Amino acid sequence: MEMAIEETMATEKSMKKKRDRRFVTPKYVVFISIAFLAVITQVPFVITLYFSTLDWNLLYPQLGKQFVGLSNYAHLFTDVLFYQAVWTTLKLSVIILSVSLVIGLxxxxxxxxxxxxxxxxxNLLFAPFLVMTTVTxxxxxxxxxxPSYGFIAALFKLLGMTPPDIIGNHPVATVVTVAVWSWTPFMMLILHAALESIPEEVMEASRMDGAGRVTTFFHIVLPFLQQYVFICVLLGSIMIIPLFGEIALITAGGPGKVTTNLSYFVFEEAFHGYNLGSASASGVVASFITMFFGSILIRMFQGRKGTA
Incomplete structure (x- = not known):
């Protein structure tokens, strides 16, 4: 009997090893994947770094490309409009993230x-996230x-009032409203999935202990959602900091430079000023700023996860 059991266990182990071998990814496949990712992500960045060292303006092709080293970066860090774009980026990102997170919760x-x-x-609440930025x-x-034929203007006319120019008078609020409408479903979906994973026994125990809905929410639900809120903030920051479509199509960075963030600042340098050297330098700095804040959030997330 014991011999039969040992033979059965040995057979199961050998079959398990065969199955494990079958599902092991070959090394060459991993290397090919890494090489592919490196090519499509790092090569364009290296080319951008090279362009950022050139004085290259498409309006003056006769001048060609001239190597200027770090001059584009030196000029960028003395440009007041650049610092204004950085501040606008941070302001818009914080407001959009905060409002989207609260409404999503x-x-x-x-x-x-x-x-x-x-x-x-x-499904209807999640639909705005699936709509293309251009359409939105x-x-x-x-x-x-x-202000002439929009839905809000029609409501004002129906009430006998003069329709306001919302975009012209409140450009920042307009961009925030449109971005929040797009990103709230993303926050909602992650937090909804987290709420669905809360053990029912915990909720039932809190109800049996006489805890009300407010007490349960602040002492059980919110602590449980901390890690998921961090995920929302991390992913939202990475995707909202380079916000572009809403600004380009609604306000075009204006009035003045009120809604010009880093992404639109780079766009203006490249496609309005046709200065590819300066635009490349701006893009490199914008990338490093995004990576800097992303790395901070990742470290905070890992620290909280380790102490949880």
Whole structure:
């Protein structure tokens, strides 16, 4: 009997080793994948670094390309408009992230309950995230906020009031509104999935102990959601800091430079000023700024995860 058991266990071990061997990724496949990622991500960055050392303006092709070293960076760090773009980027990112996160948490909490048509409501709430940035920006600009024939203008006319020029008078609020409309579903989906994973036994125990909804939310739900909120902030920051479409299509960085962030600043240098050297330097600095804040958030996330 013991011999039969040992033979069976040995057979199972050999079969498991064969299965494990079958699912091991060959080394050459890993190397090819790494090389492919390096080519499509690092080669363009290296080329941009090279361009950033040149004085190259497409308006004057007869001058050609002239190597100027770090002059483009020196000029960039003395440009007041650059610092204004950095401040605008930080301001817009913080506001959009905060508002999207709060509204996303409220919607996720609402969806955590059972009600008729929950699936339909959830899909409708998530739909804005799937709409292309170009479509979103043009719909809000022309169909919602246009002072002549937009939906908001029609409501004001219906009430006998003069329609306001929302985009011209409140450009920052306009960009924030459109971006929040696009990114709130992303926050909602992550937080909703986190709420669905809370053990029902914990919630039932809190109810049996007499804890109300508010107490349960602040002492059980929010501590449980901390890691997921950090994920929302991390991913949201990486994707919202280089915000471009809403600004380019709605405000074009204006009025003046009020809504010009780093992404639009680089765009203006390249496609309005046709100065590829300066634009490349701006892009490199913008990339390092994004990576700097991303690395800080990752370290904070890892630190919190280690102490959890």
């Amino acid at each position: 409220l919607l996720a909490t609402m969806l955590h309950r059972q009600f008729v048509g929950k699936t339909i409501v959830r 920006a043009l719909v809000w600009k022309n169909m919602m906020m246009d």
